[in-house]
Amino acid sequence: MKTLEQIGAELQGYDPQALSAEAVGEFLARLVQPLDQHETIDLTDALDRVLANDIVSPLSVPPHDNSAMDGYAFDGAQLRAERPLELEVVGTALAGKAWQGTVGAGQCVKIMTGAIMPPGCDTVVPQEFTQPAAEGRVAVPPGLLRAGDNRRRKGEDLTEGLPALRRGERLTPAACGLVASLGIARVAVARRPRVAYFSTGDEILSLGQAPREGAVYDSNRYTVRGLLARLGCELIDLGVVRDEPVQLEAAFRRAAAEADAIITSGGVSVGEADYTKAMMRQLGDVAFWRIAMRPGRPMAVGRITQGERSAVLFGLPGNPVAVMVTFLAFVRPALLRMMGTRAEPPVLxxxxxxxxxxxxxxxxxxxxxxxxxxxxxxxxxxxxxxxxxxxxxxxxxxxxxxxxxxxxxxxxxxxxxxxxxxxxxx
Missing domain, CATH: 2.40.340.10 (MoeA, C-terminal, domain IV)
Incomplete structure (x- = not known):
């Protein structure tokens, strides 16, 4: 495990007192590593979880060539650009089972969406595009179709033996549906990060406390809680911690013992009481940054150690908007990396x-x-x-x-x- 000094040495021009937003991202990409534990869960519980392994398709989807339309299936080689094609209807193919007959030249089968294409047929004319013909026959207008139109090919969605989803992908609603289409009921996913969070400061009131002069109610903890919940983390709420050494030490030690990451708000700006920063230094390897950004200039980053365990620390500013901005810009990508997602820059x-x-x-x-x-x-x-x-x-x-x-x-x-x-x- 590299120290902060070693990570800083790998970054060209690293200066904790004048750090660009881009350099912060590079630093955190080296500091935060994916969790190496996973669990197997039911697909019904897997929404927004991160895949721990590739999912290899056990079958092709669709498993057969099938019709993309309600209409008539026939051999598209018979189409002519200059005249209609008249076909005899020799049967009906329904979804869910194969039609057992044969289709010869000049013949077609009425077919439903999703039905298996009969042997010898590669094209479907939608029912509404056909023209009237003699009883038991349909006519296909000239220039309307090309051979192969309105046919879904076997495996055009997923191919048996190839990865359907890759390790590190988040299981969105669409991805869950894709897994279900393969008949897979349980998936291996990365363990959720456990994140402990608390607010610091003697001026911070918890909900339910009576107002007092000079004090403000704690909004940051509820903002951070919502951001972490949206991300899918396990939450450890340590409340409001007064800026006193004994209380701060207890909170940091508990957080490091139970969590993978710690998020604090307040206590990292120049001129604030030094107990929070002093406790961070005492219990871990921590850097105090001045980032060239607005809002959210001050930030503490590092590791807090308790016994053989350590947790990544994100010490955020105390102002509410700065908390949200630094979380979105830096903490969220770092936690996604911890969850094992493939690193991708945010879409702007x-x-x-x-x-x-x-x-x-x-x-x-x-x-x-x-x-x-x-x-x-x-x-x-x-x-x-x-x-x-x-x-x-x-x-x-x-x-x-x-x-x-x-x-x-x-x-x-x-x-x-x-x-x-x-x-x-x-």
Missing amino acids: LKARSAEPMRKKPGRTEYQRGIVSTLADGSLQVRTTGNQGSGVLSSMVQANGLIVLHHAQGNIDAGDEVDVMMFDGVI
Whole structure:
């Protein structure tokens, strides 16, 4: 296991007091490793879990050539561009069983969607496209079809013996349906990360406590809880921990003993009481960063050790918006890596700014934005207004973060910007 100093030495220009957002991602990709434990569970419980092994298809899907339409199946080689094709209907093929007859030249079979294609047939004309003909016959108009149309080929979805899903993929609703289509009832998935979280500070009130002058109710813990639950982690809520050495030590030791990761909010900024930072240093290998970003500049990262166990630490700022932004930008990708997902950068949408935005090169800014679709189908984004890191209501109003990259300067109205959308994440 590499120390933080060793990881920092691998990164060109690593400076914990002036760290770019990109460098944070690179550092965490080296610090956080996938859990090496897995379990086998019922498919009905597998939504959003991460596959621990490839799923190799035990059969081909579909298992036979079949019809994609209700219509008539025939040999497409008989089609002629200059005249209709008249065919005798010699039977009906239903879904769920093979038709037992034979189809000769000039003949066809009435067929239902999903029914196995009879031998000698490779084309289906939809019923609504046929023309009237003599009793017991149908006519196919010229120029309507090509040989092979409206036929699903055996194995065109999945091929027997080949991977249907790869290790590290999350089991979305569509993926669960795909597994079920293979007749597989149980799947091996990576163990869920256990994440302990707590808020620090003498000014923080828990719900149910009476208000007092200078104190605020703890919102961060509920925000973090929701973000972790959406991600599929096991939660260990340690509440609000006062900025006192004994209480902090107990909380960190319990978290390190029970969890794979620890998330704290507050206590990492310059000028705050030193007990939280001192306890982090005492119990682990921790770096205190000043990140070139807005909001969320201060952050602590490292490992807290308890006996033979250690947990990855993410010490987030105390301001509510900064907590959410640093979680989305850094913690969420790190936890996905811990879960064993294949590393993929977040998908950023392109939208045109509805307003000018001031921005200094040399830091990454995450502004709360509202994306909308204009009459011409293009995407436009505007800010929510006040971008203060304590304005939690702005995160409720927003549907994404406008990502203004490290080297970008001022944005003019109409300029294209990147947006990290919230859908399904927060």
